[in-house]
Amino acid sequence: QVQLVESGGGSVKAGDSLRLSCVASGRSFRTYRMGWFRQAPGEEREFVGQIILHNGETVIADSLKGRFTISREDAKNTIYLEMRSLQPEDTAVYYCAADDLPATIDYDYWGQGTQVTVSS
Numbered sequence: 001q002v003q004l005v006e007s008g009g010g011s012v013k014a015g016d017s018l019r020l021s022c023v024a025s026g027r028s029f030r031t032y033r034m035g036w037f038r039q040a041p042g043e044e045r046e047f048v049g050q051i052i053l054h055n056g057e058t059v060i061a062d063s064l065k066g067r068f069t070i071s072r073e074d075a076k077n078t079i080y081l082e083m084r085s086l087q088p089e090d091t092a093v094y095y096c097a098a099d100d101l102p103a104t105i106d107y108d109y110w111g112q113g114t115q116v117t118v119s120s
Contacts, residue, residue, distance in 0.1 A: 001026040002024060002025070002026050002031070002098055002100075002108075002109045003024070003025045003026060003109075003111075004022055004023070004024055004025075004096045004097070004098060004109055004110065004111035005022065005023050005025070005096075005111055005112070006020060006021065006022050006094060006095065006096045006111045006112065006113060006114040007020070007021050007022075007023075007114060008020040008021050008114060009094060009114030009115045009116045010115075010116070010117070011117040011118075011119065012086055012116075012117070012118055012119070013118070013119055013120075014086060014087055014088060014118055014119065014120045015085055015086065016086050016118070017082070017083060017084045017085070017086065018082075018083050018086065018116060019080055019081065019082045019083070020036070020080065020081040020082075020083070020094055020096075020114060020116075021078055021079075021080055022034070022036075022078065022079050022080075022081075022096030022111060023076070023077060023078050024077045024078070024079075024096075024098060025077070030100040030101045031053060031098050031099065031100050031101075032052065032053060032054065032099060032100070032101055032103070033050050033051065033052050033053060033098070033099045034050065034051055034053065034072075034079050034096065034097065034098045034099070035047070035048070035049065035050035035051070035096070035097045035098075035099070035107060036048040036049050036050070036070065036079075036081045036094060036095070036096060036097075037094070037095045037097060038090075038092035038093065038094045038095065038116075039092055039093050039095070039113075040091060040092040040093075043092075045095075046061070046092075047061050048060070048061055048064060048068060048081065048094070049061060049064065049068060049069075049070045049081070050070070051070045051071075051072055051079055053072070053074075056072060058070045058071075067083065067084050067085050068081060068082065068083050068084070069081075069082045070082075079096070081094065083116075086116075086118045087118060088118050088119065088120050089118075090116060090118050091116060091117050091118050092115075092116060093113040093114070093115050093116075094113060094114050094115075094116055095110055095111055095112075095113045096110070096111040097109060097110050097111070
Protein backbone atom coordinates (compact mmCIF):
# COMPACT_ATOMS: atom_id res chain seq x y z
CA GLN A 1 0.00 0.00 0.00
CA VAL A 2 3.00 2.28 0.28
CA GLN A 3 3.40 4.55 -2.70
CA LEU A 4 6.45 6.68 -3.32
CA VAL A 5 6.46 9.65 -5.67
CA GLU A 6 9.67 11.41 -6.62
CA SER A 7 9.83 14.93 -7.97
CA GLY A 8 12.33 17.69 -8.55
CA GLY A 9 14.33 16.26 -11.40
CA GLY A 10 15.20 18.22 -14.48
CA SER A 11 17.92 19.36 -16.81
CA VAL A 12 20.69 21.49 -15.35
CA LYS A 13 24.21 22.58 -16.14
CA ALA A 14 27.35 21.26 -14.51
CA GLY A 15 27.93 22.95 -11.19
CA ASP A 16 24.25 23.53 -10.54
CA SER A 17 22.20 22.09 -7.68
CA LEU A 18 18.92 20.23 -7.39
CA ARG A 19 16.76 19.02 -4.55
CA LEU A 20 14.72 15.91 -5.14
CA SER A 21 11.67 15.09 -3.07
CA CYS A 22 10.05 11.78 -2.27
CA VAL A 23 6.57 11.78 -0.79
CA ALA A 24 5.47 8.55 0.87
CA SER A 25 1.75 7.86 0.90
CA GLY A 26 0.37 5.18 3.18
CA ARG A 27 3.72 4.58 4.80
CA SER A 28 3.62 1.71 7.23
CA PHE A 29 4.87 2.13 10.78
CA ARG A 30 7.05 -0.86 9.95
CA THR A 31 9.11 1.29 7.58
CA TYR A 32 12.48 1.86 9.18
CA ARG A 33 14.58 3.32 6.41
CA MET A 34 14.21 5.10 3.12
CA GLY A 35 16.82 5.50 0.47
CA TRP A 36 17.83 7.03 -2.80
CA PHE A 37 19.24 5.11 -5.74
CA ARG A 38 20.12 6.06 -9.26
CA GLN A 39 20.55 4.25 -12.54
CA ALA A 40 22.15 5.48 -15.72
CA PRO A 41 21.54 3.80 -19.08
CA GLY A 42 23.61 0.66 -19.45
CA GLU A 43 24.69 0.71 -15.81
CA GLU A 44 23.58 -1.09 -12.69
CA ARG A 45 21.44 0.60 -10.11
CA GLU A 46 23.65 2.50 -7.70
CA PHE A 47 23.13 3.24 -4.03
CA VAL A 48 23.09 6.96 -3.32
CA GLY A 49 22.13 7.18 0.33
CA GLN A 50 19.62 6.35 3.02
CA ILE A 51 17.99 7.74 6.12
CA ILE A 52 16.86 5.85 9.21
CA LEU A 53 13.47 7.27 10.01
CA HIS A 54 13.35 6.92 13.77
CA ASN A 55 16.58 8.75 14.47
CA GLY A 56 17.40 10.65 11.28
CA GLU A 57 20.79 9.02 10.78
CA THR A 58 21.95 9.17 7.19
CA VAL A 59 24.40 7.28 5.05
CA ILE A 60 25.76 8.67 1.81
CA ALA A 61 27.73 6.67 -0.72
CA ASP A 62 31.43 7.38 -0.30
CA SER A 63 31.80 8.79 -3.79
CA LEU A 64 29.01 11.28 -3.17
CA LYS A 65 29.88 12.49 0.31
CA GLY A 66 30.31 16.21 0.47
CA ARG A 67 28.01 16.84 -2.48
CA PHE A 68 24.83 14.92 -1.68
CA THR A 69 22.80 15.08 1.52
CA ILE A 70 19.58 13.44 2.66
CA SER A 71 17.05 15.00 4.99
CA ARG A 72 13.48 14.42 6.08
CA GLU A 73 10.33 16.33 6.90
CA ASP A 74 8.25 13.95 8.95
CA ALA A 75 5.11 16.09 8.98
CA LYS A 76 5.02 15.85 5.19
CA ASN A 77 6.07 12.21 4.98
CA THR A 78 8.83 13.43 2.74
CA ILE A 79 12.52 12.82 2.34
CA TYR A 80 14.85 14.93 0.26
CA LEU A 81 18.03 14.46 -1.70
CA GLU A 82 20.00 17.67 -2.07
CA MET A 83 22.59 17.50 -4.79
CA ARG A 84 25.30 20.12 -5.19
CA SER A 85 28.00 20.65 -7.80
CA LEU A 86 26.27 18.34 -10.21
CA GLN A 87 28.38 16.78 -12.94
CA PRO A 88 27.45 15.00 -16.17
CA GLU A 89 28.22 11.65 -14.56
CA ASP A 90 25.37 12.34 -12.15
CA THR A 91 22.93 12.03 -15.03
CA ALA A 92 20.55 9.19 -14.18
CA VAL A 93 17.07 8.27 -13.16
CA TYR A 94 16.84 8.76 -9.41
CA TYR A 95 14.62 6.43 -7.41
CA CYS A 96 13.22 6.66 -3.93
CA ALA A 97 12.78 3.45 -1.94
CA ALA A 98 11.46 2.30 1.41
CA ASP A 99 12.32 -0.72 3.52
CA ASP A 100 9.99 -2.30 6.07
CA LEU A 101 10.72 -4.50 9.05
CA PRO A 102 11.90 -7.18 9.34
CA ALA A 103 15.21 -5.85 8.15
CA THR A 104 16.34 -7.15 4.78
CA ILE A 105 19.08 -6.22 2.37
CA ASP A 106 16.54 -5.37 -0.31
CA TYR A 107 14.13 -2.46 -0.24
CA ASP A 108 10.43 -3.29 -0.37
CA TYR A 109 8.92 -0.33 -2.19
CA TRP A 110 10.09 1.80 -5.10
CA GLY A 111 8.98 4.97 -6.79
CA GLN A 112 8.81 5.49 -10.53
CA GLY A 113 11.91 7.64 -10.63
CA THR A 114 12.72 11.16 -11.69
CA GLN A 115 15.18 12.05 -14.42
CA VAL A 116 18.20 14.20 -13.66
CA THR A 117 20.21 15.36 -16.64
CA VAL A 118 23.41 17.36 -16.23
CA SER A 119 25.02 18.96 -19.24
CA SER A 120 28.55 20.27 -19.46
